[in-house]
Amino acid sequence: MGANTDVIVVGRGPAGLLMATLVVQHSGTVTIVADGQGTLPLWGGQWDFRNYADDGRPLVDPYQWWGDLLGGELAWRTRWSRVATLWHELGVLESPDIPNRNRWILSPLGHLRPTYLAPRWQWCQDQPGQFILIGFPGLADFSVQAMARVYEATSGVGVQAVHLPTPPGWRPHWTAINWAWYLDSRAGQEWLIGEVDRIIDASPTPLAFPQVLGVDGVEALRERLMQHLGRVVGEVALPPPSVGGLRITRRWERWLKHRGVQFVTGHVTGVTRDSAKLANGRQLSGSPVLASGGILGGGLYAEPAGNIRDPILGTIVGSLPQDRIGSVGHRQVRSTVPVIGRMVGGWDPDRHGDGGALTLWTVDEAFDAIWTGLGTTEAAPGVVRSQSLRVK
Amino acid sequence: MWAGEDACLKCTLCMSACPVMSVNADFPGPKALGPEWHRRRQEKDVLPMEHVEDCTFCQLCEAACPVAVPIAHLIAQHKQIRRRTLKIRIRDAVLARPHWLARTAGLSSLPIPEGARKLIGIASSVTLPQRRREPTEHLGPRLATGRGAVGVFVDCYSGGYDSELVFRVLALLDLWGYDARPLAGRGCCGAAAYAAGAPDLACRQGQLTWKSLRDDVANVDTIIILNATCDATIRYEWPRYCGIDGNIPMLSFDEVAWNAPEEFWEHLGSVPLGQGDRYLVHTTCRGKVARGEGYLVQLMARAGLSAVPSDADCCGAAGAYAFKAEHQATAHDLGYYLRGEADKVGAAGVVTDSGTCALHIEQLTQVVTRHPAHWLYERYRQYLREAIG
Numbered sequence: 001m002g003a004n005t006d007v008i009v010v011g012r013g014p015a016g017l018l019m020a021t022l023v024v025q026h027s028g029t030v031t032i033v034a035d036g037q038g039t040l041p042l043w044g045g046q047w048d049f050r051n052y053a054d055d056g057r058p059l060v061d062p063y064q065w066w067g068d069l070l071g072g073e074l075a076w077r078t079r080w081s082r083v084a085t086l087w088h089e090l091g092v093l094e095s096p097d098i099p100n101r102n103r104w105i106l107s108p109l110g111h112l113r114p115t116y117l118a119p120r121w122q123w124c125q126d127q128p129g130q131f132i133l134i135g136f137p138g139l140a141d142f143s144v145q146a147m148a149r150v151y152e153a154t155s156g157v158g159v160q161a162v163h164l165p166t167p168p169g170w171r172p173h174w175t176a177i178n179w180a181w182y183l184d185s186r187a188g189q190e191w192l193i194g195e196v197d198r199i200i201d202a203s204p205t206p207l208a209f210p211q212v213l214g215v216d217g218v219e220a221l222r223e224r225l226m227q228h229l230g231r232v233v234g235e236v237a238l239p240p241p242s243v244g245g246l247r248i249t250r251r252w253e254r255w256l257k258h259r260g261v262q263f264v265t266g267h268v269t270g271v272t273r274d275s276a277k278l279a280n281g282r283q284l285s286g287s288p289v290l291a292s293g294g295i296l297g298g299g300l301y302a303e304p305a306g307n308i309r310d311p312i313l314g315t316i317v318g319s320l321p322q323d324r325i326g327s328v329g330h331r332q333v334r335s336t337v338p339v340i341g342r343m344v345g346g347w348d349p350d351r352h353g354d355g356g357a358l359t360l361w362t363v364d365e366a367f368d369a370i371w372t373g374l375g376t377t378e379a380a381p382g383v384v385r386s387q388s389l390r391v392k
Numbered sequence: 393m394w395a396g397e398d399a400c401l402k403c404t405l406c407m408s409a410c411p412v413m414s415v416n417a418d419f420p421g422p423k424a425l426g427p428e429w430h431r432r433r434q435e436k437d438v439l440p441m442e443h444v445e446d447c448t449f450c451q452l453c454e455a456a457c458p459v460a461v462p463i464a465h466l467i468a469q470h471k472q473i474r475r476r477t478l479k480i481r482i483r484d485a486v487l488a489r490p491h492w493l494a495r496t497a498g499l500s501s502l503p504i505p506e507g508a509r510k511l512i513g514i515a516s517s518v519t520l521p522q523r524r525r526e527p528t529e530h531l532g533p534r535l536a537t538g539r540g541a542v543g544v545f546v547d548c549y550s551g552g553y554d555s556e557l558v559f560r561v562l563a564l565l566d567l568w569g570y571d572a573r574p575l576a577g578r579g580c581c582g583a584a585a586y587a588a589g590a591p592d593l594a595c596r597q598g599q600l601t602w603k604s605l606r607d608d609v610a611n612v613d614t615i616i617i618l619n620a621t622c623d624a625t626i627r628y629e630w631p632r633y634c635g636i637d638g639n640i641p642m643l644s645f646d647e648v649a650w651n652a653p654e655e656f657w658e659h660l661g662s663v664p665l666g667q668g669d670r671y672l673v674h675t676t677c678r679g680k681v682a683r684g685e686g687y688l689v690q691l692m693a694r695a696g697l698s699a700v701p702s703d704a705d706c707c708g709a710a711g712a713y714a715f716k717a718e719h720q721a722t723a724h725d726l727g728y729y730l731r732g733e734a735d736k737v738g739a740a741g742v743v744t745d746s747g748t749c750a751l752h753i754e755q756l757t758q759v760v761t762r763h764p765a766h767w768l769y770e771r772y773r774q775y776l777r778e779a780i781g
Contacts, residue, residue, distance in 0.1 A: 036455070036458040037455070039405075257689075258700070
């Protein structure tokens with residue numbers, strides 16, 4: 001049952017979910033096959049375009065850096081508006097418009113980092129400004145004193161740091177995720193609003209929280225805080241488990257399920273142009289797309305000799321020079337089954353902060369190829385044909 | 393012992409997936425209770441951690457893990473060493489043997505006063521199973537013939553409390569052209585015992601059950617399993633954790649139903665949908681882990697019903713979990729999510745393929761909650777009434 005769909009997406013990370021989204025938005029049917037969760041809950045939720053120049057310095061204008069690459073500005077704006085529209089549908093509120101430039105977010109150590117598209121819950125600013133850091137008990141990755149020191153030293157702007165006490169029912173094992181679930185509850189929200197009101201001054205200085213302001217109820221709590229306290233409230237994404245990514249994953253997967261997408265638990269052991277075989281012997285029919293090469297995907301193996309092997313196809317899809325760990329894949333695929341995601345040969349998304357853009361681009365290309373192959377002669381609406389990737 | 397038992401990367405995806413953490417602030421989470429505890433115990437004898445027994449054994453942590461650590465199964469071992477009072481040990485020994493309870497199901501109509509519940513550690517407000525009495529009627533002429541001999545594995549709950557479900561399944565299978573009968577061997581697959589932290593007992597139960605079925609299954613082409621938890625246990629847990637390999641085709645009820653004759657679906661499709669007849673579909677946690685999600689919605693939609701998937705991860709019933717006094721709050725809070733969904737959808741019914749989950753969900757949503765076979769049977773009866781009179 002459910003064994004025949006237009007597309008079979010192998011992998012459940014951001015690339016796989018985005019591919020499935022494009023297919024259902026064009027009235028196609030999709031099965032997502034995965035034997036793990038996908039890495040989205042590990043991320044803070046922001047979607048990067050290109051954060052750093054080749055020399056490692058932060059980039060202000062990513063459009064200028066990309067230039068005519070991969071379709072140029074028009075193609076990129078179309079791709080980004082697709083993410084923004086999707087976020088709206090999921091109930092994730094993004095920045096007011098598709099930004100023209102990178103904006104600044106805070107790292108958990110108080111450094112300013114560039115990023116492109118961030119949900120509105122994220123602490124995000126166009127230039128360094130003043131704010132109050134709110135410290136939570138037991139969050140080792142959110143030391144407000146250290147953050148204030150680093151921020152002052154690097155930006156020249158002084159910030160204030162305050163500490164919340166422990167709420168009733170708090171346990172020393174609480175991580176960001178426990179805090180977020182607690183703050184989804186009415187008791188947690190009342191406690192937070194009362195305590196923050198008590199410890200901060202009456203100025204309109206914005207507040208920066210760690211990313212713990214609820215899982216499913218973050219927008220409502222943030223709105224209540226802003227109204228009650230009369231100031232801007234934002235969050236700083238923490239290391240995993242990163243609540244921002246979890247919020248998006250939950251909403252996105254639900255959105256897909258409610259649109260008839262099948263989620264199949266299983267390990268894919270082989271694919272052809274029109275089928276995928278699972279380890280339990282089951283066969284699925286449809287056009288496969290491999291979205292299993294993410295940072296925890298297990299979809300691509302780096303062999304000792306430096307070859308990158310795709311275990312599903314059994315083929316070598318690239319090679320890995322020693323200085324290029326983290327950058328494998330797409331262009332060297334010797335098969336006709338599309339591979340999507342941030343792992344693109346010759347690129348280094350961890351160093352340059354362009355994994356979001358590479359995901360958008362590879363999904364676009366794969367969707368175009370598959371949708372055309374499924375009987376449409378034109379590129380599907382909203383899909384941008386781009387020139388081939390020129391590796392920089 | 394198991395592949396992957398020490399592969400934890402500490403990526404924390406298991407914590408993101410854990411439903412118990414969403415409602416229980418005391419619960420330390422799967423990473424701490426599973427792989428981290430397991431690493432510590434290699435060095436020395438370690439004490440069990442508090443609240444380890446709050447784990448529902450939904451296995452969603454395990455399904456989320458990118459490196460296949462058997463997280464929930466490590467937690468089940470962890471549960472095994474916790475200290476319990478004699479009273480709780482006796483209660484747990486009984487609840488880990490649902491086939492015993494099924495045999496005494498006739499006693500279930502006797503009320504257990506609150507004082508007695510407290511004495512034996514049973515949740516004060518939870519509905520205990522009652523024998524269901526609904527007549528099953530013949531479904532008319534067969535729509536196909538010669539589709540083979542199938543044996544229905546009757547789970548403890550259905551065997552004890554819902555034998556009508558079994559009769560309805562047999563009526564449907566007969567209608568679809570199968571030569572169907574319940575398997576004669578009877579026992580527990582071990583799901584309840586494993587979930588409650590008695591993996592050795594669970595595997596012994598599984599082995600005895602398989603042994604009792606073995607002669608009987610030689611005469612059937614396929615075994616059909618009605619309960620999603622038993623299905624996950626028998627098809628996926630038995631071979632991996634208990635060394636039992638059935639070596640006979642096994643299918644869950646919905647997989648067989650999907651291959652029902654086309655005429656069956658045409659008949660169901662011809663029945664007009666009542667206004668507001670929407671059904672909330674809950675795929676059990678174990679079903680999600682073993683097989684995925686979406687197949688029950690598809691099945692109900694094919695039957696001409698308006699089916700909406702539930703977003704609940706685990707309903708909290710978890711075998712005997714919801715019956716235990718110490719889990720009352722967690723089980724309630726997990727399941728209560730479905731109440732909001734059922735209200736929002738305006739659900740005429742809830743669909744789920746596990747008897748204990750159905751009992752728990754029905755109590756919390758106040759909406760009739762039944763196995764997909766029940767809804768298919770009812771819909772076909774409706775067709776017969778309206779088309780034939």
